Amino acid sequence: MDHSSLRCFGTIPKTHFLLLFSFSIFLFTFTNAAFDLATIPFNDGYSHLFGDGNVVRSSDGNGVKLLLDRYTGSGFISSNMYQYGFFSANIKLPSNYTAGICIAFYTSNGDVFEKTHDELDFEFLGNIAGKPWRFQTNLYGNGSTHRGREERYRLWFDPTKGYHRYSILWTAKNIIFYIDEVPIREVLRSEEMGGEYPSKPMSLYSTIWDASNWATSGGKYKVNYKYAPFVVEFKDLVLKGCSVDPIQEVSGGEICSDQNTHLEAQDYAAVTPLRRLAMRRFRQRYMYYSYCYDTIRYPMPLPECDIIPSEKQRFKETGRLRFGGSHRWHSRRGGRTSIPVVDDTNQGVM
Numbered sequence: 001m002d003h004s005s006l007r008c009f010g011t012i013p014k015t016h017f018l019l020l021f022s023f024s025i026f027l028f029t030f031t032n033a034a035f036d037l038a039t040i041p042f043n044d045g046y047s048h049l050f051g052d053g054n055v056v057r058s059s060d061g062n063g064v065k066l067l068l069d070r071y072t073g074s075g076f077i078s079s080n081m082y083q084y085g086f087f088s089a090n091i092k093l094p095s096n097y098t099a100g101i102c103i104a105f106y107t108s109n110g111d112v113f114e115k116t117h118d119e120l121d122f123e124f125l126g127n128i129a130g131k132p133w134r135f136q137t138n139l140y141g142n143g144s145t146h147r148g149r150e151e152r153y154r155l156w157f158d159p160t161k162g163y164h165r166y167s168i169l170w171t172a173k174n175i176i177f178y179i180d181e182v183p184i185r186e187v188l189r190s191e192e193m194g195g196e197y198p199s200k201p202m203s204l205y206s207t208i209w210d211a212s213n214w215a216t217s218g219g220k221y222k223v224n225y226k227y228a229p230f231v232v233e234f235k236d237l238v239l240k241g242c243s244v245d246p247i248q249e250v251s252g253g254e255i256c257s258d259q260n261t262h263l264e265a266q267d268y269a270a271v272t273p274l275r276r277l278a279m280r281r282f283r284q285r286y287m288y289y290s291y292c293y294d295t296i297r298y299p300m301p302l303p304e305c306d307i308i309p310s311e312k313q314r315f316k317e318t319g320r321l322r323f324g325g326s327h328r329w330h331s332r333r334g335g336r337t338s339i340p341v342v343d344d345t346n347q348g349v350m
């Protein structure tokens with residue numbers, strides 16, 4: 001089996017799910033204009049990556065389910081690579097006991113550029129019954145695997161009860177992670193980031209897999225196959241971007257400029273003042289770790305960090321008051337090595 005797509009941390013969950021109803025109202029009042037998106041059938045844009053029998057296409061051809069059972073996880077990959085784009089899907093996560101499970105929705109070119117790969121991640125971390133899913137976003141540029149840029153969050157809804165849209169916008173100027181129409185993280189390209197801003201063509205991947213082996217606490221939160229198969233459902237898939245041959249594109253060429261101009265003109269490519277407000281509110285309330293405030297790991301915040309006083313105050317002096325040790329899954333082929341990251345061992349309720 002190809003493990004190059006495997007990722008994530010083990011999961012050590014210990015929190016309550018605060019459903020802040022008023023907050024959802026706030027978000028949706030101000031950001032409810034749905035994006036204008038052209039979706040594509042699964043077979044037109046993607047193919048299976050691994051766990052073939054566990055990649056189950058819907059009968060209408062538009063959606064797909066990824067299963068994890070005791071034999072294998074599964075994953076899909078876009079058939080093309082893109083030089084900038086908007087990657088999006090409506091996703092419904094598995095419910096009940098999902099500890100030890102990792103579901104990733106991400107762009108990467110690790111299979112093509114093993115030493116200098118780029119990557120943008122949504123990584124959903126399963127949980128024990130009754131406890132909510134958590135997730136993180138991360139990015140790597142040009143093989144910067146020694147520098148993780150993780151942020152971790154809770155959600156303002158139950159992601160197992162219905163579909164929600166998870167999107168990654170990636171342009172030459174910025175990266176925005178969206179949940180539904182709420183931007184939860186924006187990374188602006190800065191001069192100082194240099195090659196660590198992802199800029200080579202990437203594919204879109206999604207995977208579900210057993211992350212038990214990397215969990216801390218002696219495997220206390222292993223995947224429990226009594227609850228298998230674990231099923232994550234995708235529909236309304238969006239792949240918008242300039243499809244390129246990665247080698248050709250890296251050696252130069254302006255073939256993408258029209259499509260990228262078009263991409264940058266889309267509604268979702270800009271964080272409007274109202275969206276910025278929603279993003280601030282989300283981060284103030286639901287983000288529980290950001291590398292930008294982790295002064296133990298990064299005494300000087302990395303150049304793209306936009307230090308917001310109210311966020312900084314929440315994370316106090318070190319940004320990791322609530323966090324225990326660290327451990328990390330090591331990619332066999334992704335080139336990642338010893339990335340110090342937090343886990344959730346001591347994470348309490350905010």
Ligand SMILES: *[C@@H]1O[C@H](CO)[C@@H](O)[C@H](O)[C@H]1NC(C)=O
Binds near residue numbers: 095096
């Ligand atoms: C969750 O578990 C309960 C009890 O085992 C079961 O009745 C229910 O169908 C499960 N739900 C899902 C979505 O699997």
Ligand SMILES: *[C@@H]1O[C@H](CO)[C@@H](O)[C@H](O)[C@H]1NC(C)=O
Binds near residue numbers: 116142195
């Ligand atoms: C990416 O890394 C490679 C190898 O370290 C280096 O040669 C190259 O200049 C870097 N690219 C950018 C854009 O910084």
